[in-house]
Amino acid sequence: CTIEFYNFDLRPGGGFLSLLTNPAHHDCRCKSTFLEIKAPEKLVYTIAFADEQGNLLTSEQVGVNADWPSETVVTVTFEEQNGKTTVTLHQTVAESIAKRTGAHPSWLLMLDNLDQQLLVVQ
Numbered sequence: 001c002t003i004e005f006y007n008f009d010l011r012p013g014g015g016f017l018s019l020l021t022n023p024a025h026h027d028c029r030c031k032s033t034f035l036e037i038k039a040p041e042k043l044v045y046t047i048a049f050a051d052e053q054g055n056l057l058t059s060e061q062v063g064v065n066a067d068w069p070s071e072t073v074v075t076v077t078f079e080e081q082n083g084k085t086t087v088t089l090h091q092t093v094a095e096s097i098a099k100r101t102g103a104h105p106s107w108l109l110m111l112d113n114l115d116q117q118l119l120v121v122q
Contacts, residue, residue: 002113012037015045017054022106026063031056035073043076047091067097087111 006017015033022028031050037043048071049057049064058070073092078085089111091098 010034010037017050020106022109028062028064028106032074041078043074045074046071047074048072065097065100067094067100068103069093 002021004019004021006019008016012034015031017031018029020028020030029050029052030047031054032045032047035044035046049059049062051057056070059066059068069092075090077088079088080086091103093103097103
């Protein structure tokens with residue numbers, strides 16, 4: 001599972017366009033808008049399906065499960081505990097749908113990749 005960013009503007013009202021590739025599932029291009037940035041503890045952003053130019057698309061237009069909403073809100077919190085950071089991620093979609101569509105395992109793979117990259121940096 002990899003993610004490629006085409007643009008990234010880290011400020012409230014800014015956002016990013018990305019391509020998520022998960023070999024076990026289909027590729028997913030997303031457009032996001034940052035709603036809240038509270039450094040160093042919290043990020044809140046929307047995430048929606050998009051085409052290469054960043055035009056928003058519906059779940060049906062990209063051929064994913066019709067139960068998946070066209071836009072969700074992701075909240076990521078970072079909490080220091082005993083010199084380590086605990087990351088908590090919440091996305092506004094039912095966990096059963098996330099597991100069925102591949103979103104749940106994709107998040108886990110991306111977080112595992114982040115963990116490995118941070119270990120290399122240390």
